[in-house]
Amino acid sequence: MARLELDSVTKRFGDGPDAVVAVDDVNVDIADGEFLVLVGPSGCGKSTTLRMVAGLETVTDGEVRLDGTRINERGPAERDIAMVFQSYALYPHMTVRGNMRFGLEESTDLDDEAIDERVEETAAMLDITELLDRKPGALSGGQRQRVALGRAIVREPAAFLMDEPLSNLDAKLRSQMRTELQQLQNDLDTTTVYVTHDQTEAMTMGDRIAILDAGELQQVATPLEAYHRPANRFVAGFIGEPSMNFVETTVEDGALTAGEGLVYPLAGDAADAVAGASAVTLGVRPEDVRVSADGDPADVASEHVFDATVDVVEPMGNENVVHLTLPNGPDLTATVDGLRQIADGTDARVGIPAKAIHLFDRDSGEALHNRSLDDAEMDAPNV
Amino acid sequence: MLGGLFGRSERDPDDAESDGEQRSRPGGEQRLRTDGGATASASAGTDASILTRLRRSEFVESIPFWGPPAVLVGIFVYGAVAWNLVISLIGWDGLGQPEYTDFSLAAYEQLLVDPSFTSAFWNTLILLLVFTVLSLAVGLLLAILIDRGIRFENTFRTIYLLPMSLSFVVTAIFWAWMYNPRIGLINTALRGVGLDVLTTAWLSNPDVKLFAIIFALMWQFSGYCMVVYLAGLRAIPRDQYEAARIDGASTLRVYLRVIIPQLGASTMSAAVVLMVFALKAFDFLFVLFGVNPGQSADILSVMMYRVAFDRLQWSYGAAVATVLFAMALSVIGPYLYAQYRRGEL
Numbered sequence: 157m158a159r160l161e162l163d164s165v166t167k168r169f170g171d172g173p174d175a176v177v178a179v180d181d182v183n184v185d186i187a188d189g190e191f192l193v194l195v196g197p198s199g200c201g202k203s204t205t206l207r208m209v210a211g212l213e214t215v216t217d218g219e220v221r222l223d224g225t226r227i228n229e230r231g232p233a234e235r236d237i238a239m240v241f242q243s244y245a246l247y248p249h250m251t252v253r254g255n256m257r258f259g260l261e262e263s264t265d266l267d268d269e270a271i272d273e274r275v276e277e278t279a280a281m282l283d284i285t286e287l288l289d290r291k292p293g294a295l296s297g298g299q300r301q302r303v304a305l306g307r308a309i310v311r312e313p314a315a316f317l318m319d320e321p322l323s324n325l326d327a328k329l330r331s332q333m334r335t336e337l338q339q340l341q342n343d344l345d346t347t348t349v350y351v352t353h354d355q356t357e358a359m360t361m362g363d364r365i366a367i368l369d370a371g372e373l374q375q376v377a378t379p380l381e382a383y384h385r386p387a388n389r390f391v392a393g394f395i396g397e398p399s400m401n402f403v404e405t406t407v408e409d410g411a412l413t414a415g416e417g418l419v420y421p422l423a424g425d426a427a428d429a430v431a432g433a434s435a436v437t438l439g440v441r442p443e444d445v446r447v448s449a450d451g452d453p454a455d456v457a458s459e460h461v462f463d464a465t466v467d468v469v470e471p472m473g474n475e476n477v478v479h480l481t482l483p484n485g486p487d488l489t490a491t492v493d494g495l496r497q498i499a500d501g502t503d504a505r506v507g508i509p510a511k512a513i514h515l516f517d518r519d520s521g522e523a524l525h526n527r528s529l530d531d532a533e534m535d536a537p538n539v
Numbered sequence: 540m541l542g543g544l545f546g547r548s549e550r551d552p553d554d555a556e557s558d559g560e561q562r563s564r565p566g567g568e569q570r571l572r573t574d575g576g577a578t579a580s581a582s583a584g585t586d587a588s589i590l591t592r593l594r595r596s597e598f599v600e601s602i603p604f605w606g607p608p609a610v611l612v613g614i615f616v617y618g619a620v621a622w623n624l625v626i627s628l629i630g631w632d633g634l635g636q637p638e639y640t641d642f643s644l645a646a647y648e649q650l651l652v653d654p655s656f657t658s659a660f661w662n663t664l665i666l667l668l669v670f671t672v673l674s675l676a677v678g679l680l681l682a683i684l685i686d687r688g689i690r691f692e693n694t695f696r697t698i699y700l701l702p703m704s705l706s707f708v709v710t711a712i713f714w715a716w717m718y719n720p721r722i723g724l725i726n727t728a729l730r731g732v733g734l735d736v737l738t739t740a741w742l743s744n745p746d747v748k749l750f751a752i753i754f755a756l757m758w759q760f761s762g763y764c765m766v767v768y769l770a771g772l773r774a775i776p777r778d779q780y781e782a783a784r785i786d787g788a789s790t791l792r793v794y795l796r797v798i799i800p801q802l803g804a805s806t807m808s809a810a811v812v813l814m815v816f817a818l819k820a821f822d823f824l825f826v827l828f829g830v831n832p833g834q835s836a837d838i839l840s841v842m843m844y845r846v847a848f849d850r851l852q853w854s855y856g857a858a859v860a861t862v863l864f865a866m867a868l869s870v871i872g873p874y875l876y877a878q879y880r881r882g883e884l
Contacts, residue, residue: 212781233787245782249800258796263787311786 158236158314158347160186160209164218167204167371178204180371181218189345191338193362195352197394201371202351203319209349210239210317222314233263238308239317242324244300246292252279252303253288259311278310281340298329305340315347322357334361355395359383367391384529389521392439392514398477401445403438403486404518412438417485420508421459426515429525435518444512444527445490447478448505449498456507464488464506469498480506620864627857634851646858656859659837662749663866666838667817670753670760674813675806677757678764683794685765686772696769700762707759711826714755718742742827745835752836756823760816764809771805772798807874814870818863839863 167179179201186192194202207213209220211232219226227235238259246255253275260271279285282302292300301321308316322330322337338361341348352358358365359379367374367382367390375387379395386392392400405412405420407430412420420438422430430436446453452461462482470477471494478490478498488506492498515525593599627646631637650656681699685692702710717724718741726738741751775798783793821840824832830845832838839859847856 210781210785212784232781232785233789237785239782239785241778241782243776243778245776245778247779247783247797247801249803258783258788259786262783262792262796307786 158223159188160315160347160349161221161224162186162205162209162218163221165205165208165215165220166217167201167208167213168216178371179208179368182368182371182373184366184373184376186347186349188347191341191348191350191361191363193350193352193358193365194368195355195358195365195394196368196374198353200368202353202368205368206239206317206319206349206351209315210237211235236314237317238311238313238315239319240304240308240321242320244292244304244321244324246300246303246307248292251289251291252284252295252306255292255303256288256307256310259307263311274310274312278306282306282309297325298333301325301333305337309340309344313346315349316341318348318350320352321350323352323354337361355397359395365395367394369394385526386514386523388523389437389439389516392516392523396441398442398489398491400439400441400514401486401488402516403488405436405438407434407436412436414438414486415484417482418462420513423510425528426510426513426525429515433517433524436524437516437518437521439514439516440488440508440512442477442489442491444509445480445488446507446509447480447490447492447498448507449502452505453507456509460510461505461507464504466498466500466502466504469500480504482506623857623860623864627854627861629854631853632851637853646854649855650858650862655834655837655842658834659839659842660862662836663818663838663840665749666753666756666820667814667866669750670756670817671810671813673753673757674760674764675809677761678766678809679768679799679802681761681765682768682772683798686769696766699765702759703762705759707822708826710755710759711823714751714758715742715827717755718751745833748833748836752824752827756817756820760813763812767805767809768802771802775801807877811870811874815867818867818870839866 162182162184165179165182166177168175168177170176182201182205184192194205196202204213208215211227211230211234215228220228222235222237247258250258256275256278257271260266260274264271266274275288276285279288282305284299284302284306287295287299287303292303295303301324304321322333325333334357350357350361358367362379364376364378365382366376369390375382375391377385377387382391382395386395389402393402403412403414403418405414405418407413410422410427412418412422412430446456447464447466448454452458462485464480464482466478467481467487468479470479474494475491476494476496476498478492480488480490482488490506498504511528513525514523514527516523625639626637628642628644629637629639630641630643630645685695685699689695705713718726720726720738720740720743723741725741729735729738739747741747779797779801780793783797788796819840820838821844824836824838824841825844828836828841830841830849832841840863843856843859843863846852846859
């Protein structure tokens with residue numbers, strides 16, 4: 157039961173002009189029982205942020221608060237948090253029971269019986285009772301993962317910190333554990349900070365996601381909000397797979413121009429958003445790009461339809477990823493239904509619906525305009 | 540059949556996997572040959588095929604590689620050990636030639652009633668245990684201190700390891716000066732801080748003699764323990780420390796409960812080296828005391844030399860050597876067995 161606040165948290169390694177800023181002025185407010193996912197590419201500072209919360213790194217500037225109390229100066233033992241490591245960090249010389257008991261023995265005054273009871277309970281919850289007397293070396297990757305979770309859960313901490321806990325599992329087990337972990341977090345209702353570089357995990361698991369890049373917080377939002385209303389170009393490109401198409405354009409007479417092949421007239425809100433701007437990046441998600449082999453795609457205004465050549469088709473089963481080239485224009489990626497037949501090298505007509513486009517300032521990367529969600533049945537973003 | 544027998548008997552079970560690949564090639568050839576020969580000389584071919592198999596067996600083929608060293612080690616190590624055992628049984632004294640006629644256990648019976656053997660035996664055991672335990676403890680402490688990311692880490696590591704590289708003759712003389720009752724550094728330092736009561740003739744006082752030697756040897760060997768432990772500590776991932784800290788353990792408890800228990804393999808290999816050294820710690824004492832360190836510091840290796848080469852009681856000396864050999868075996872044996880159990884042999 158805890159609310160975790162990061163207030164202008166900064167981490168610098170080294171001193172003076174050589175200092176490396178790993179985390180730069182990060183503000184996140186994590187509500188009690190919330191599942192927050194910290195996501196970003198390698199080296200973006202997400203693990204450092206987590207380690208500062210854990211007390212394994214000192215905080216250079218700013219404040220980490222747990223339930224309103226500053227915990228910057230407390231050691232990891234005094235923070236009432238539990239952490240799951242990427243490598244699991246199980247103690248190899250202890251049995252699973254020993255591993256799970258260790259934290260309780262070191263951090264609480266519980267007597268042996270109470271500790272045993274807690275361990276048995278947690279083991280039953282995670283379905284690892286039959287592993288209790290084995291050593292970590294005799295467990296499979298998935299079992300170790302469960303034990304590592306058990307070791308954190310058994311302590312009943314105020315907050316869980318998880319550092320890429322699923323990245324050492326194979327794909328199938330990972331998606332299974334993803335669901336299980338969410339279920340578990342729902343049942344326990346413990347505040348959780350989860351670090352990952354995998355945007356699928358971020359999208360599927362988090363109540364909210366915090367996207368970091370180069371130590372700076374880009375956006376904190378619900379997964380759908382980050383997907384549909386990215387705050388900037390980085391978030392738009394990072395969230396979603398295959399990632400969003402970006403076309404560098406200039407604004408000429410109320411239309412976006414990228415070479416001769418693409419002239420995209422704007423109207424309404426979008427036109428207002430680019431008023432005064434000259435260099436704009438047009439973004440559109442692959443699933444919004446309409447591809448038609450014969451005639452213009454329906455439901456796209458004719459001025460937003462272009463000629464294109466199909467370069468490569470990657471069949472995924474449920475969908476085809478189609479890589480397209482516009483003559484004298486940019487390359488685009490589109491996803492279409494898996495049952496549609498599209499051959500490499502054929503000509504097609506490509507439509508970019510006006511209500512699906514995102515516009516970003518080319519210099520700052522800030523979003524100028526996001527797609528309209530008139531047709532979406534989506535809960536209003538709860539920010 | 541014979542070839543197959545040889546090939547199998549020689550092979551170590553652990554090597555079977557790696558051998559399998561190499562074996563399949565000659566095996567395939569072999570099958571071709573025997574198939575070809577089977578129709579032509581089915582009855583007359585038995586002798587020839589045994590020869591062929593002998594020639595083709597891996598055992599015979601590999602003899603040039605392991606044969607010469609095996610013969611040399613067999614003669615000069617195991618042969619010498621066996622000869623020593625024989626000499627201990629024949630009651631050979633003085634300058635004459637040994638006569639291999641009467642065999643008796645007289646030398647061993649003499650050992651049991653000889654007070655100087657009893658004291659040397661106990662001194663050897665004390666040296667073995669105290670020296671090993673102290674060196675391991677100091678080495679572990681140094682390794683942990685150095686592993687905590689201190690400044691000038693490499694320099695300290697070199698300084699601690701340096702005594703190991705010195706000859707025992709050098710360190711023995713060096714420590715003789717250190718322990719000198721009048722001008723030695725240790726007594727001078729003790730007097731300097733007003734602890735005159737503690738000053739003593741370190742290498743003459745029978746109460747402290749053995750421990751003075753143990754301390755000097757520890758100084759020389761704890762650096763080695765440090766290096767072994769440091770390698771063990773470096774193999775433990777950082778997140779073990781972090782996980783234990785988050786689990787609420789203090790630094791001391793992290794080491795006691797999580798880190799040191801994982802150093803079992805390091806402890807074992809360092810302990811075996813130290814114990815075997817302690818058993819044959821001859822040169823250090825010989826340089827300090829000659830053949831007669833006195834009852835309080837006498838150890839079996841010195842006694843063995845004294846009895847054999849000073850008093851020319853060859854058989855008695857050989858009996859002492861056999862006891863030392865048995866003690867060394869009892870140190871090495873369990874270690875080898877443990878290694879075997881872990882599949883490292």
